[in-house]
Amino acid sequence: MYKLKLVSTVFVCGALFLSGCTSTxxxxxxxxxxxxxxxxxxxxxxxxxxxxxxxxxxxxxxxxxxxxxxxxxxxxxxxxxxxxxxxxxxxxxxxxxxxxxxxxxxxxxxxxxxxxxxxxxxxxxxxxxxxxxxxxxxxxxxxxxxxxxxxxxxxxxxxxxxxxxxxxxxxxxxxxxxxxxxxxxxxxxxxxxxxxxxxxxxxxxxxxxxxxxxxxxxxxxxxLWSGRIAQIKGKFIYINAGKQTGLRIGDTLIVQELGEDIIDPQTGVSLGRAPGVVRGKLQINSFFGKNGSVAGVISGGGFRNNDLVKLQN
The missing domain is CATH 3.40.50.10610 (ABC-type transport auxiliary lipoprotein component)
Structure with a gap:
């Protein structure tokens, strides 16, 4: 009887040990x-x-x-x-x-x-x-x-x-x-x-x-965000960014020309563009399409297609 209890105890302990040592x-x-x-x-x-x-x-x-x-x-x-x-x-x-x-x-x-x-x-x-x-x-x-x-x-x-x-x-x-x-x-x-x-x-x-x-x-x-003037039709200026970009109705955009490409005279490689001349300011009035907006003029003039636009802080 004692041997039977001992075997049972060993068996139970072994089972518990195995269950606790399964691969993790x-x-x-x-x-x-x-x-x-x-x-x-x-x-x-x-x-x-x-x-x-x-x-x-x-x-x-x-x-x-x-x-x-x-x-x-x-x-x-x-x-x-x-x-x-x-x-x-x-x-x-x-x-x-x-x-x-x-x-x-x-x-x-x-x-x-x-x-x-x-x-x-x-x-x-x-x-x-x-x-x-x-x-x-x-x-x-x-x-x-x-x-x-x-x-x-x-x-x-x-x-x-x-x-x-x-x-x-x-x-x-x-x-x-x-x-x-x-x-x-x-x-x-x-x-x-x-x-x-x-x-x-x-x-x-x-x-x-x-x-x-x-x-x-x-x-x-x-x-660092910037967009471009996509098209100008009369008093409507179309911007290549809109609601998806995070622009909001009433946002003010500063418009500037792209600026001159500065070339390193020693290497002939572009150093980047110099800051362009500021042409004026626009205001976002509405959105269109997947991610476009329509702006009106606040100040300035001489705006052109592909001009750079940046959010005014």
């Missing part, structure tokens, strides 16, 4: 993403002119060449910009089509002439691009007599930059790091997940680019 997986981003979550929550109430931006394919300059990591980075940043509610993001296929026509690569995109050309053709206010500078994976293991746990760690380094498509000038450049940890555990002999896990790469990139978004949104403010 836990994924962890770095704690500083809390700030990013707060930023994303507040972006829902964003008010102001939304910049029209495009994201050009990142480059992979990491010593360890991970397949398609630059494409994943480009897609993640594009999605984050869209979800922020602060930007109008031009579809990637539109950017790629123009780059293919001009026989250009991402590495040449930050040149002033190319940036200005893309801004003109696609109506962009800014271009974002960058490169993967480093990527590494490592394994941290912890074993006991009957159990094991393994933490897979991915670390990534990212450079990113912003170019103003009106002037062709690089507005901002920075570097960021991301980390992603995935812990799995189970009974010895049953093994844990392999390190050939794409979620590691994706998680590290999301961490790095989520933190980058704090800096990007701090640089790409409504003050």
């Amino acid at each position: 997986v836990k994924s962890v981003h770095r704690d500083d993403n809390v700030k990013v979550n707060a930023m994303e929550a507040s972006s829902v109430d964003f008010k102001g002119a939304k910049l029209r931006v495009g994201v050009v394919n990142f480059e992979n300059n990491a010593a360890r060449k991970v397949r398609d990591i630059e494409i994943v980075a480009t897609n993640i940043l594009t999605t984050m910009l869209q979800e922020s509610g602060q930007f109008i993001v031009v579809p990637r296929q539109d950017l790629d089509a123009i780059l293919d026509q001009q026989d250009l690569s991402a590495s040449k995109i930050i040149g002033p002439n190319t940036a200005i050309h893309l801004g003109k053709v696609l109506g962009l206010n800014a271009i974002l691009t960058g490169s993967i500078t480093s990527y590494a994976e490592l394994v941290e293991s912890s074993n006991t007599i009957l159990t094991q746990s393994k933490t897979l760690v991915a670390k990534v380094g990212v450079d990113y930059r912003i170019v103003d498509t009106t002037t062709g000038v690089q507005l901002f450049a920075s570097h960021g790091n991301g980390e992603f940890r995935k812990t799995s555990g189970g009974l010895l002999g049953f093994g844990s997940k392999s390190s050939a896990d794409t979620s590691l790469k994706d998680g590290a990139l999301r961490d790095a680019l989520a933190k980058a978004m704090n800096k990007i949104t701090g640089q790409l403010t409504s003050d």
Whole structure:
């Protein structure tokens, strides 16, 4: 009878032990993403002119060449910009089509002439691009007599930059790091997940680019927004931006000519456009179409198609 109770006790304890040691997986981003979550929550109430931006394919300059990591980075940043509610993001296929026509690569995109050309053709206010500078994976293991746990760690380094498509000038450049940890555990002999896990790469990139978004949104403010006079018909002046951009009835626009393209005499490369002469002011009176507005003259004159318009602070 005593042996029967002992066997039963061992069996129950063993069952409880096994149920407590089944394989588990836990994924962890770095704690500083809390700030990013707060930023994303507040972006829902964003008010102001939304910049029209495009994201050009990142480059992979990491010593360890991970397949398609630059494409994943480009897609993640594009999605984050869209979800922020602060930007109008031009579809990637539109950017790629123009780059293919001009026989250009991402590495040449930050040149002033190319940036200005893309801004003109696609109506962009800014271009974002960058490169993967480093990527590494490592394994941290912890074993006991009957159990094991393994933490897979991915670390990534990212450079990113912003170019103003009106002037062709690089507005901002920075570097960021991301980390992603995935812990799995189970009974010895049953093994844990392999390190050939794409979620590691994706998680590290999301961490790095989520933190980058704090800096990007701090640089790409409504003050940088500009639009163009699309057409003038009598007293009606049609603007290539409207409600979708975040303009409001009664907003005042300052109109100025595009300004002269300044060329470096030593290199022959454009340094960007000089500030144009201010022609006058307009007021938004109504909206039309998907994202257009109709303005009336407040002051000034001599307005022309393609003149630059900016919101008055």
